[in-house]
Amino acid sequence: MKLAVVGATGEVGRMMLKKLEEESIEPDGIDLFSSSRSAGSLMKFTGKSVEVRELREDSLRTYYDYVLFSAGASVSKVFAPIAASYGAVVIDNSSAFRQSEGIPLVVPEINGFLLKDYRGIVANPNCSTIQMVLSLYKIHRKFGLRIVVVSTYQAVSGAGNRGIVELEKQEAGSQDHAVFVRKIHRNVVPVIGDILENSFSVEEMKMVNETRKILGDSKISIWPTTVRVPVMHGHSEAIFCETEKPFDLEDLRVELRASEDVVLTDEKFTPAEIAGSDLVYVSRIRSFDSHRFLLWNVADNIRVGAATNAVRILKMHAGGV
Template sequence: DKGYDYVLFSAGASVSKQYAPIAAERGAVVIDNSSAFRSDAEIPLVVPEINGDLLKGYCGIVANPNCSTIQMVLSLSGIHKSYGIKTIVVSTYQAVSGAGNKGIAELEEQERGDIRPSVFVRQIHRNVVPVIGDLLHSNFSTEEMKMVHETRKIFRDDSISVWPTTVRVPVAYGHSESVFCETVRPFSLEDLIREIESSEDVVYSEERLTPIEVAGSDLVFVSRLRGFDDNRFLFWNIADNIRVGAATNAIRIMKTHLGGT
């Protein structure tokens, strides 16, 4: 009722489902960081560098994608536009901060000797846990299916075949991804480097980068690019999941909308 221009939600899906429609009905542009509205066909799922055009003149709820999806589509956006994408096979190595402060606290407690898991389904200290989210009847997890549906929605291309495996690792900040991609049209490695380097908020590097080096950055970093032939390639993709994967994208949505109104 006070007439806010923008309202940002980051309090979980149940809170968003109850209160985000109320804020939108009062005239606010709502940017929601939960999974509540990402699959809704009537609500835009936005990474501004890719599909920010959806924000022009829009008023209502805007969904902020999953952290692992955001960094992957940013690195692939120029390649998808120029060569088309047929298949993506991605394995993620996701930091404990992706589960919130309680995820960091559990890792720290286990490092001090209390190895009882409560946030994660298995011990995370000196271990990796090969499931994030709930398991579905297909044996894919909810986190994995987010990457499937969100990638297609952001690229506006339901023909892309996405095969994800999401894994939790004992890292505080920074999601890493091993990405295999098959394109529709042929390329050279020089072509791919050019597309990656020209992509907004993406950095190509010849260095063997790790999450420690990128923590605190608002950029996505691509390294270890290599190709099998002129239609298939692999790369290593990393970003600070708290910044790129959530907070920064939400602010970029707001600034893009503000600039287009």
């Protein structure tokens, strides 16, 4: 197996390499690419030192089995089609192709069947979407979600290493902010990505459109508020749902216990406790009636919300689904 990782030095890129190691995926060859800024640095992978090379126009004009992208939408737009045209299965962590017709948007536990015999670009969903759909997909299949209201509490690492550095500097007294539209230390910021013409943010519309595409149901009405909080790792979500069919809470628990890579727990309910895990932790399930419920979920945004999902896609595809 010949592999490449584009954006290897970023938060997600580094976690992709770590996750490949954890999954004991040992390719025959691996090429690591970055922007010119990080090129030349050395990264460890399965005990070996690999030099990171600058991504150039011709870098991906060769055969790879898999190319993992995590270098932003503009890089993916240019380079993912090149890699795919040379035969690679591209697993793209950016938003570039998520809404494109014919491009599967995959959370393996939910719609991994799309990977069967597929070649080309596979889109990895947005972090806040992945952990939400992982906690809702079985409930949706059984009871039919009609309305989902979700408020997020998103870690600064979702903005990459520069998000972490900005919070650290502010904790040390800096008043500057550049990554986030307001100071994030001792504050919360309810704007992630640009605000669109419909007054929703880019991050919010990702949750709306990606959830519908992954669950294969365009009728679900989704109402997100995406908020940055001064947490290093781990996104949290307060989720309200209204269902088509009636349920009791034990019905929901049954579906959640049966959901892959989801843990139903009333013990681990804060991001700081679950950072470093590949699971989604669901807690605080409660309701006043038979058609609506609330739950709280937390997951490591860099793992579950990005690198782990990407490597799960690779593994499932490589295994023939």
